[in-house]
Amino acid sequence: GAGVSQTPSNKVTEKGKYVELRCDPISGHTALYWYRQSLGQGPEFLIYFQGTGAADDSGLPNDRFFAVRPEGSVSTLKIQRTERGDSAVYLCASSFYTGELFFGEGSRLTVL
Amino acid sequence: QQQVKQSPQSLIVQKGGISIINCAYENTAFDYFPWYQQFPGKGPALLIAIRPDVSEKKEGRFTISFNKSAKQFSLHIMDSQPGDSATYFCAASLINTGGFKTIFGAGTRLFVKA
Numbered sequence: 001g002a003g004v005s006q007t008p009s010n011k012v013t014e015k016g017k018y019v020e021l022r023c024d025p026i027s028g029h030t031a032l033y034w035y036r037q038s039l040g041q042g043p044e045f046l047i048y049f050q051g052t053g054a055a056d057d058s059g060l061p062n063d064r065f066f067a068v069r070p071e072g073s074v075s076t077l078k079i080q081r082t083e084r085g086d087s088a089v090y091l092c093a094s095s096f097y098t099g100e101l102f103f104g105e106g107s108r109l110t111v112l
Numbered sequence: 113q114q115q116v117k118q119s120p121q122s123l124i125v126q127k128g129g130i131s132i133i134n135c136a137y138e139n140t141a142f143d144y145f146p147w148y149q150q151f152p153g154k155g156p157a158l159l160i161a162i163r164p165d166v167s168e169k170k171e172g173r174f175t176i177s178f179n180k181s182a183k184q185f186s187l188h189i190m191d192s193q194p195g196d197s198a199t200y201f202c203a204a205s206l207i208n209t210g211g212f213k214t215i216f217g218a219g220t221r222l223f224v225k226a
Contacts, residue, residue, distance in 0.1 A: 040219070043156065043201070045213060045215060045216075048213060091156075095212060099146070101214060103157065104155050
């Protein structure tokens with residue numbers, strides 16, 4: 001009965017570095033979502049997967065951001081050449097067919 | 113444009129009072145309207161949700177009122193308690209094939225005074 005698991009919980013990196021954030025969804029959930037939440041703001045949609053494929057990646061801000069879900073379960077959000085403006089909490093959620101999103105606790109990214 | 117506007121940004125209510133948070137949306141294609149509650153350091157969690165063919169839904173102390181013609185919906189928290197102090201997000205979803213793209217409002221920080 002585990003929930004959505006995200007690692008790392010905190011990541012501090014330097015400007016220009018590459019970062020990977022991992023999400024392990026609830027077993028059996030077919031859809032997986034990535035959101036970004038800046039301080040004092042609501043979650044901002046980035047991308048969602050249905051199975052292995054990205055069903056909608058319209059929220060990815062630019063080509064430095066990329067996400068994969070190769071086996072339809074675990075997903076990795078990849079950020080190249082990080083910038084200070086990328087600092088935020090990156091939230092992952094999964095869902096079945098009810099519309100309810102089950103969120104993890106997030107990965108807090110700080111770019112120095 | 114897919115947008116959800118939420119007000120107020122913050123709200124202070126006395127214990128036992130009614131907390132009211134409002135949202136407005138633009139895209140009439142949205143077909144699922146959830147409210148999420150978030151505590152510091154945690155991810156948002158679903159509180160209550162409504163479909164557009166219903167004008168009101170009540171679960172315990174929480175009620176959603178939905179006005180389809182005005183493209184507005186609101187959350188009412190009756191008998192507000194200090195434990196309700198959290199950030200609340202309204203949201204709107206578009207059903208796509210097998211998934212729900214959910215757009216969130218900016219959030220309302222609720223503080224319930226004991």
